[in-house]
Amino acid sequence: MRLSRYFLPVLKENPAEAQIVSHRYMLRAGMIKQQAAGIYSWLPLGFKVLRKLENIVHEEQQRAGHIPLLMPTLQSADLWRESGRYDDYGEEMLRIKDRHGRDMLYGPTNEEMITDIFRANVSSYKDLPLTLYHIQWKFRDEIRPRFGVMRGREFFMKDGYNFDLTKEDALHAYNRHLVSYLRTYERMGMQAIPMRADSGPIGGDDTHEFLVLADTGESEVFYDSAVTDIRLGARDINYDDKAQCQAIMEEFTALYARTDETHDEALFNQIPEERRRSARGIEVGQIFYFGTKYSEPMGATVQGPDGKQVPVHMGSHGIGVSRLVGAIIEASHDDKGIIWPEGVTPFHCGIVNLKQGDEAADAACDKIYAALTAVGLDPLYDDTQERAGGKFATMDLIGLPWRITVGPRGLKNGVVELTSRRSGESVELSPEEAVKKVAEIYRPHQEASPHWQPMAERSFHTWL
Amino acid sequence: MRLSRYFLPVLKENPAEAQIVSHRYMLRAGMIKQQAAGIYSWLPLGFKVLRKLENIVHEEQQRAGHIPLLMPTLQSADLWRESGRYDDYGEEMLRIKDRHGRDMLYGPTNEEMITDIFRANVSSYKDLPLTLYHIQWKFRDEIRPRFGVMRGREFFMKDGYNFDLTKEDALHAYNRHLVSYLRTYERMGMQAIPMRADSGPIGGDDTHEFLVLADTGESEVFYDSAVTDIRLGARDINYDDKAQCQAIMEEFTALYARTDETHDEALFNQIPEERRRSARGIEVGQIFYFGTKYSEPMGATVQGPDGKQVPVHMGSHGIGVSRLVGAIIEASHDDKGIIWPEGVTPFHCGIVNLKQGDEAADAACDKIYAALTAVGLDPLYDDTQERAGGKFATMDLIGLPWRITVGPRGLKNGVVELTSRRSGESVELSPEEAVKKVAEIYRPHQEASPHWQPMAERSFHTWL
Incomplete structure (x- = not known):
């Protein structure tokens, strides 16, 4: 591209509204323009980076055998009444009435809809394992949106859902996601550390968050410094190999690494003192195994090998794609501006x-x-x-x-x-x-x- | 892809709700699933086609020198009050209140927002010509959504906007869009005929619609049969060459081709009788030149070479990407199913x-x-x-x-x-x-x- 023909509206001054460096540089570099609180236009340079991240996520998900589809942004409230989350979700869910007065909402996540797609189309264990994902705009009506795209209201996220016959298969899907996420972040030039996390409103037993270390992170994190030395690198991965995925999961999660939500002071103190670290981190992804939490109330069952109907074991797995643009800048900049890793540079x-x-x-x-x-x-x-x-x-x-x-x-x-x-x-x-x-x-x-x-x-x- | 690992839920029976062939085949081939009236999930096969069309549109727009960005789906009502369209638009605009009671809307189009981006960042004629576009989900709250993705409420559309100093430059942008659209449709294996159209609520003087001939088309069209013999083919196009773009525009629009909205019986009857045709057509794109209709009320001006502020000349140009999936099927199928053109096959x-x-x-x-x-x-x-x-x-x-x-x-x-x-x-x-x-x-x-x-x-x- 020749700059004389491009649209790159850089700003000389620091915008007053930007409190953190990624927000400031994204505005100054002409990457975004705020259109309403927490709602941004992605100007050409910003869109180019966003699209690169989207493509890397697509490539790595498909490499892991996960299948892309696309669910709409608006959903019917009825689906959320079935799971019981319509009333639970609180004011962050943007509720909408259409011209006929029907209750709709702007999807903040898609457990209900993907379960609906699954139950309408899959009836036998022979069609499993199955992992479907999409990358779509979502909305959470944050009361105080801030930090630019790091905590926007309209945000771009990859969310994937696995459907498995057994807990064991579902845990393989969990491990497969962990490995594919590590590979995704490394291609983006980032180190994101999987940390044991709290499941929050999604529910479930097993969950890890992926955190990028950065001074401006919203979470306090505690970890064994040896965890930052582990890399996936160029190793050959067979995503069908349960033992290999399990071994990589264990390699990356054996050392202590937790957010403040799950921090255990006693365990932390068992780390040799010179390797104990506390720092700030930015959450850029999370994986969950939640068993039959959605499949049971919503009737997502399959006929098992013995002919009996059983609810499927599920998990959901997210990467905050628009948030990652900010997180990469938080982790990679100096006082002159952004320093893009080669894998994502516009x-x-x-x-x-x-x-x-x-x-x-x-x-x-x-x-x-x-x-x-x-x-x-x-x-x-x-x-x-x-x-x-x-x-x-x-x-x-x-x-x-x-x-x-x-x-x-x-x-x-x-x-x-x-x-x-x-x-x-x-x-x-x-x-x-x-x-x-x-x-x-x-x-x-x-x-x-x-x-x-x-x-x-x-x-x-x-x-x- | 191995089918045993894919998600392709084909239906043996014809779904009762589908009135037209594209809707029927998209449901039967496991391409879409309705989630609410006029709102669809794009299942893996459907998403793959949609993404291919999106990529072709991106490639041809960028080849023509147009610059991609991405505007959000939700907009502030204030912007539409400035142009006067907030009250004019009627019930097809999905109006939303956020948790703070602020008036928002799900964008049906983006003339206001792009004008806002322009006026905030461009002040000199030296930064022109400029054409910005995006491909984004939009919403029109149709009273009776039907025909599947052909007239959905949530739909995927490319909309582009040119900003020029003079009417002459803006008309070159108009011609450039016409040529790039012809090339886009031909790459998709479609013939879309530019027809003189009515400008409707967007306003403006010059406008052409692109119509694909198909028995199930919503528009009645009248044309000289010779128009269907013209192809862009592999000719070399220089999008900076005003004369070449003008000549191609004239070549494709000289012969009579109009929709019922602009049909002129007297002119039509001047065509030799054996070449007079009336048929049905599906609208898959439209281009507009509307001068200073938005730039004047919204203050989108630049300093001209003489130092005076002048409002810019604009146009807007759309391709219905999700609708095209249906249109291609309407134009290319038999009684056994869909027949994808090579350029877009999943x-x-x-x-x-x-x-x-x-x-x-x-x-x-x-x-x-x-x-x-x-x-x-x-x-x-x-x-x-x-x-x-x-x-x-x-x-x-x-x-x-x-x-x-x-x-x-x-x-x-x-x-x-x-x-x-x-x-x-x-x-x-x-x-x-x-x-x-x-x-x-x-x-x-x-x-x-x-x-x-x-x-x-x-x-x-x-x-x-």
């Missing part, structure tokens, strides 16, 4: 032309742009007349992890500058080498997508 | 194993599945124990355009059967040749995506 590489209108500089920028595009990357080329300092400030603010700076002086020596946003370090390279280096950096991220296909080999010379 | 090719459990048949199916996947295609393999007749009936109902049938008898002769859903014709080919043929069929559709990258050359032998 553009892979910035191109700054130090002298727009200079024939050699313009031509080199065009070639670099074309070469990055040819390897499947998406550069943002600042081709405006803005002075160099302004161009750098914008690139730093919007947080692209890599920047190639092109100027007539460097070109005379055959070099451009490749700069890391995170370290601030620059190296001088030929335009060809700079493109090759950026392509190499992103190659593992491209390959992380199950839809990645090796491209035809082309020499870097032909691109440039 | 799976590219069905694989039917005539004898599940036969070692040779199972192995051949696995190889064909892997080979299709390796060329970037997405097959649906019916690996269930269902008898052959049932497998064929399901494949015909869900409408995959190509099917490879594998059985022990054919394999003994080294062949499988490749069948066209549209013509019903079958040919016997080696498994290798069948895969190669399917790959060739889809190659132009893969290349039609701007994100397509040529894959590394691999011999068909190594895939199999």
Whole structure:
């Protein structure tokens, strides 16, 4: 994208209403605009990141064998009366009457509706196991929405539901979700630690929250510092392998890691003192096993192998997709702006032309742009007349992890500058080498997508 | 996808509530489930098609230089009071009060909100031209929702808005939308004819609707039969070229083609009699130029080259994405089920194993599945124990355009059967040749995506 043709309304001043850094930077970088309390438009740069996160969640859920569908935003109140949650849910549920006076609501979650879909279409244990999920806008009418997209009223969330014949199968689904979530967050460049949690209004026995450590987190968390050393990495996972999923679950949850809701001081004190940590964390996901809590009252049963009707064992599993945009920024920024991890950056590489209108500089920028595009990357080329300092400030603010700076002086020596946003370090390279280096950096991220296909080999010379 | 692991709840019986063929087949093929009047869940097969259409719309809009963002589903009533439409809109607008008693609404369209985004962020003619669009769920509280997703209450729509300094520039935006829409529909395998239309509550001078001819269409249409011979095809389009876009607009709109709302009997009778046609049509998109209708009352002005503030010239442009799913089925089906065009089919090719459990048949199916996947295609393999007749009936109902049938008898002769859903014709080919043929069929559709990258050359032998 050429900046002259894009819509990137950056702000020079800090907006007064923003109390935390992600909210401030999202407003300043032209990612969002508030339309009502807790309701945001996602401007082009913000939408691009949101869509990237959505795609990663889709890819990792489908890799785990989970099946996407899409439930509507509005639901009939009758369904919630069946489960008994219509009256229980409180004022956070946005209640609506349609033109015929029928009671509707804007879905805050979908246990009831997915159970309704299941019971209408599945009747035999032979159709299990089954995990369905969707990524859809939801609404919770928070009394005091704040912190931008971190606690918005209209928010974008992945929620998935497993249906299994036995508790054992349902716990495998639980483990499968835990593993797929770890992989999802790692692809996004985040470390999210599974912590034993409280089940709250969803109910159930087993539940873990995933927390990203950040000073601005809403939860107090307590953990064994060794937990932050564990990574899933590139290990090969077979999501059908119950033992493997169970082992990974145990590996990631054996060490003490809890939120204040479930914190146990006595257990915590058994950790060697030098590894005891308390910090703040942002919740970016949660998994639940809740057995037959919804299937029993709502009649979601299947015929078992013995011919008897049994209620299915269920769980639900959520990732806060819009909230993650804020959480990533909370975890990855400096005083100049956002620092996007490579896996989620809206553009892979910035191109700054130090002298727009200079024939050699313009031509080199065009070639670099074309070469990055040819390897499947998406550069943002600042081709405006803005002075160099302004161009750098914008690139730093919007947080692209890599920047190639092109100027007539460097070109005379055959070099451009490749700069890391995170370290601030620059190296001088030929335009060809700079493109090759950026392509190499992103190659593992491209390959992380199950839809990645090796491209035809082309020499870097032909691109440039 | 292996059918044994998918969620495809097909119905044998015709659902009583469905009056038109698309609604009937979408229910029978397990694409949708009604959750409330005019509100549907998109089950996995339906969601897959919806997402494909969404992606094609995104690709073609971005190819035309239009910039995606995402506005929320809920809006503040205040914005609509500014434009004067809050009271005008009538009962189709779903009005909501939040917990603080504030007036909200579920957006039926977004002229007000996009104008608000524009005026908050753009102040100079130098930032024009600008076209922003989004694809988002909308709500119109139809008094009698019917025909499934064709006239739902909650529906998925692309709406785009252009902001230009002059009427001339805005008319170029209008033409650019017309051309990009033609390309969008053609990629979906549809012919949608632009017809002069009535502007209705959006207002404005220039407007065309895009209509797909189908017996069940809600509009009566009148046209010169020669209009159905024009195709955009693979011609090279430069969306910055005003003359080229204007010429294509004229080419597609010069011949008589109107809906009953704007039909002119006298003009119609000037068409040579043998080319006069009246038929039914389904509206799948509409483009508007409405000048300063919203920018003036809402203060969306820019500083022009002469330093004076001028209201911008605007237009809005919509494609009914969820409705298109129904429209495509109305235009492309037979008495056995849906016939998906290659560009939008949920799976590219069905694989039917005539004898599940036969070692040779199972192995051949696995190889064909892997080979299709390796060329970037997405097959649906019916690996269930269902008898052959049932497998064929399901494949015909869900409408995959190509099917490879594998059985022990054919394999003994080294062949499988490749069948066209549209013509019903079958040919016997080696498994290798069948895969190669399917790959060739889809190659132009893969290349039609701007994100397509040529894959590394691999011999068909190594895939199999």
